[in-house]
Amino acid sequence: MDIGLTGKNVVVTGAGRSIGQEIAIGFAEVGANVIGVDIIDLGETGEKVTAAGGAWSAHSADLEDPSSVEAACKNIMADNKSIDALVNNAALYGGLKMMPMDKIDLDVWDKVMNINVRGTYLVVRNLMPALIEAKGKIVNIASGSALRGSPGLMHYVASKGAVIGMTRSMATELGGHGVTVNAVAPGFVANEASQGLTDDMYDKYLEMTVMAQSIKEPTEPKDMVGTILYLTSPLANSVTGQVCPVDNGLCKT
Numbered sequence: 001m002d003i004g005l006t007g008k009n010v011v012v013t014g015a016g017r018s019i020g021q022e023i024a025i026g027f028a029e030v031g032a033n034v035i036g037v038d039i040i041d042l043g044e045t046g047e048k049v050t051a052a053g054g055a056w057s058a059h060s061a062d063l064e065d066p067s068s069v070e071a072a073c074k075n076i077m078a079d080n081k082s083i084d085a086l087v088n089n090a091a092l093y094g095g096l097k098m099m100p101m102d103k104i105d106l107d108v109w110d111k112v113m114n115i116n117v118r119g120t121y122l123v124v125r126n127l128m129p130a131l132i133e134a135k136g137k138i139v140n141i142a143s144g145s146a147l148r149g150s151p152g153l154m155h156y157v158a159s160k161g162a163v164i165g166m167t168r169s170m171a172t173e174l175g176g177h178g179v180t181v182n183a184v185a186p187g188f189v190a191n192e193a194s195q196g197l198t199d200d201m202y203d204k205y206l207e208m209t210v211m212a213q214s215i216k217e218p219t220e221p222k223d224m225v226g227t228i229l230y231l232t233s234p235l236a237n238s239v240t241g242q243v244c245p246v247d248n249g250l251c252k253t
């Protein structure tokens with residue numbers, strides 16, 4: 001089925017691994033041209049996107065550094081006739097550890113905010129002219145943890161709450177330009193980053209999460225893809241400012 005993404009230029013941040021990599025492959029499979037952005041090497045994603053039949057280009061950027069974001073976005077706009085969609089997936093998640101709120105290092109708090117909130121904002125701000133020109137679509141990756149108020153990750157949860165607030169505000173500001181802005185809120189996804197977060201409690205945590213879900217299956221990185229393809233396609237032209245949990249029914253909004 002052609003869902004209207006064939007030949008569209010789509011930017012995916014944090015495309016280097018896991019959820020971002022699956023999103024990039026998903027876009028390739030429906031005929032989009034994928035523009036990957038990450039601070040880590042994008043070689044593996046490039047190979048997988050190309051194998052899936054998608055056109056691919058890679059841009060290195062550190063979302064914590066405003067000048068790095070600006071330079072990458074300038075290059076992306078110079079290299080591409082249009083930017084039809086943007087998925088703000090990059091975030092500081094892998095590498096974080098669960099801990100009580102009074103133990104969070106303030107430097108780590110700032111880093112989480114700078115990457116997850118300001119970095120997301122800066123990518124949108126820098127690509128805005130092209131997204132407005134194309135009447136494009138933006139999907140911000142939030143987190144169900146901000147909807148559920150999950151414990152042990154106060155800085156990360158606060159940053160994803162901010163992503164939800166920005167999504168609604170961006171939808172209002174950009175709606176007049178024909179740009180839609182929505183958020184996808186993954187639940188607890190079974191991947192390396194989640195494993196690192198919970199260390200030796202991972203199996204227990206995953207089991208408890210699955211038990212709390214309506215559908216008793218672990219949520220996998222590739223489970224995000226369908227909803228993101230929908231929200232960036234013409235099928236969702238009238239959908240904006242929404243937060244969509246993708247979590248096997250862990251969270252009901």
Ligand SMILES: NC(=O)c1ccc[n+]([C@@H]2O[C@H](COP(=O)([O-])OP(=O)(O)OC[C@H]3O[C@@H](n4cnc5c(N)ncnc54)[C@H](O)[C@@H]3O)[C@@H](O)[C@H]2O)c1
Nearest residue numbers: 014018019039062063089090091093094143186188189193
């Ligand atoms: N895994 C989960 O359970 C889960 C749950 C809810 C939301 N999410 C969100 O989904 C998205 C993907 O998460 P994931 O599980 O694949 O995590 P991950 O840590 O494996 O991937 C994050 C990606 O962002 C990139 N990134 C990090 N810092 C960056 C920076 N300064 N500049 C540029 N790129 C940077 C990383 O290199 C990586 O490719 C994130 O927004 C995360 O917050 C994940």
